[in-house]
Amino acid sequence: xxxxxxxxxxxxxxxxxxxxxxxxxxxxxxxxxxxxxxxxxxxxxxxxxxxxxxxxxxxxxxxxxxxxxxxxxxxxxxxxxxxxxxxxxxxxxxxxxxxxxxxxxxxxxxxxxxxxxxxxxxxxxxxxxxxxxxxxxxxxxxxxxxxxxxxxxxxxxxxxxxxxxxxxxxxxxxxxxxxxxxxxxxxxxxxxxxxxxxxxxxxxxxxxxxxxxxxxxxxxxxxxxxxxxxxxxxxxxxxxxxxxxxxxxxxxxxxxxxxxxxxxxxxxxxxxxx
Amino acid sequence: xxxxxxxxxxxxxxxxxxxxxxxxxxxxxxxxxxxxxxxxxxxxxxxxxxxxxxxxxxxxxxxxxxxxxxxxxxxxxxxxxxxxxxxxxxxxxxxxxxxxxxxxxxxxxxxxxxxxxxxxxxxxxxxxxxxxxxxxxxxxxxxxxxxxxxxxxxxxxxxxxxxxxxxxxxxxx
Numbered sequence: 001x002x003x004x005x006x007x008x009x010x011x012x013x014x015x016x017x018x019x020x021x022x023x024x025x026x027x028x029x030x031x032x033x034x035x036x037x038x039x040x041x042x043x044x045x046x047x048x049x050x051x052x053x054x055x056x057x058x059x060x061x062x063x064x065x066x067x068x069x070x071x072x073x074x075x076x077x078x079x080x081x082x083x084x085x086x087x088x089x090x091x092x093x094x095x096x097x098x099x100x101x102x103x104x105x106x107x108x109x110x111x112x113x114x115x116x117x118x119x120x121x122x123x124x125x126x127x128x129x130x131x132x133x134x135x136x137x138x139x140x141x142x143x144x145x146x147x148x149x150x151x152x153x154x155x156x157x158x159x160x161x162x163x164x165x166x167x168x169x170x171x172x173x174x175x176x177x178x179x180x181x182x183x184x185x186x187x188x189x190x191x192x193x194x195x196x197x198x199x200x201x202x203x204x205x206x207x208x209x210x211x212x213x214x215x216x217x218x219x220x221x222x223x224x225x226x227x228x229x230x231x232x233x234x235x236x237x238x239x240x241x242x243x244x245x246x247x248x249x250x251x252x253x254x255x256x257x258x259x260x261x262x263x264x265x266x267x268x269x270x271x272x273x274x
Numbered sequence: 275x276x277x278x279x280x281x282x283x284x285x286x287x288x289x290x291x292x293x294x295x296x297x298x299x300x301x302x303x304x305x306x307x308x309x310x311x312x313x314x315x316x317x318x319x320x321x322x323x324x325x326x327x328x329x330x331x332x333x334x335x336x337x338x339x340x341x342x343x344x345x346x347x348x349x350x351x352x353x354x355x356x357x358x359x360x361x362x363x364x365x366x367x368x369x370x371x372x373x374x375x376x377x378x379x380x381x382x383x384x385x386x387x388x389x390x391x392x393x394x395x396x397x398x399x400x401x402x403x404x405x406x407x408x409x410x411x412x413x414x415x416x417x418x419x420x421x422x423x424x425x426x427x428x429x430x431x432x433x434x435x436x437x438x439x440x441x442x443x444x445x446x447x
Binding site: 019125126128129130131132133136160162163164166167170173174203204207208209210 | 278279281284285288289292340341343344374375376377378379380381400
């Protein structure tokens with residue numbers, strides 16, 4: 001190839017053209033998702049999962065939904081834009097705060113308030129960069145704690161594009177990143193092979209919006225908030241003989257707040273236990 | 275409740291304040307806000323040492339949407355530059371942190387710093403300027419260096435690097 005520069009040039013141009021086409025296509029898909037999926041949906045019956053995803057009758061997914069129907073009264077779907085775990089965590093946390101006792105409310109509120117200092121000091125984030133995002137989360141949580149917002153008002157606020165939901169979602173990324181950076185030796189072995197440094201991992205895989213989270217970041221966010229996150233797997237695997245879907249739990253066992261999320265390959269939604 | 279539609283302006287004013295506080299630092303980047311529109315900026319950057327861009331002063335245009343800083347600013351070279359990752363005609367820049375690796379943790383100053391790093395370390399595998407990319411990929415570094423040098427001399431020698439007073443005045447708006 002090297003001795004025929006012309007063909008190399010045209011190859012490069014073809015490659016570039018293909019790259020651009022792929023990029024355009026991805027942007028079109030992203031725009032469609034924005035159009036069709038709310039940031040956070042209304043509460044739906046679990047059976048809707050089957051309808052929306054068009055699971056084949058008798059498939060492991062179909063059977064899995066039947067099992068979910070026994071234990072869960074509903075599901076709230078989250079937009080599939082690569083931010084779903086963080087957004088699901090945020091929404092579910094807000095809902096739980098409406099039922100939380102005073103101690104837990106105070107604890108979470110204080111954590112949010114004091115977190116700015118923590119992410120600057122321990123996470124190495126620039127104060128200017130995080131400020132409006134931190135304020136957005138504190139305002140949101142404070143409006144729940146001091147009862148100036150109803151649950152309905154919060155739901156509506158979190159539906160707005162380029163607003164509270166996105167701002168807080170990015171701040172969730174910063175909190176996850178800070179947690180990872182606080183214990184690099186503990187988390188490093190769990191990062192994908194390509195990463196040799198927690199800081200680089202955060203910069204490339206945690207901080208940019210739209211980058212899907214991995215197990216490590218799920219864990220980090222649960223630990224940052226000291227809440228328990230139970231993740232139920234509807235992943236098409238054979239149903240175990242005990243007729244339960246496999247579930248993983250992160251975060252402290254004695255946590256007062258427990259969020260339940262549904263995992264389907266590449267995506268997270270919120271589950272509502274009966 | 276935060277008015278998020280104003281978040282871009284708020285954040286950019288904050289960045290401006292920081293620049294005013296640290297106006298003596300980072301002598302290779304000079305950010306100039308548009309006096310009428312806080313979402314529009316210009317930047318002058320100095321070609322890095324030991325590159326064919328050394329000695330040149332390059333003008334960048336910066337436009338932030340109302341989704342900034344959640345979405346990246348649009349940054350383009352106004353000064354013509356011969357570089358594999360800069361479109362020769364439009365000045366578009368192919369840099370991951372200005373696209374899918376952007377995060378609000380970056381800011382205008384940091385983005386300019388990343389562009390300086392790109393000038394020092396061209397990535398021939400994702401070229402916007404195929405001629406420049408091919409020279410590097412083909413191992414003809416002399417050709418690339420002399421072309422880039424020629425365009426630097428031809429296009430990037432007209433702007434005077436702003437003095438301390440110029441900078442103060444530009445940021446005073």
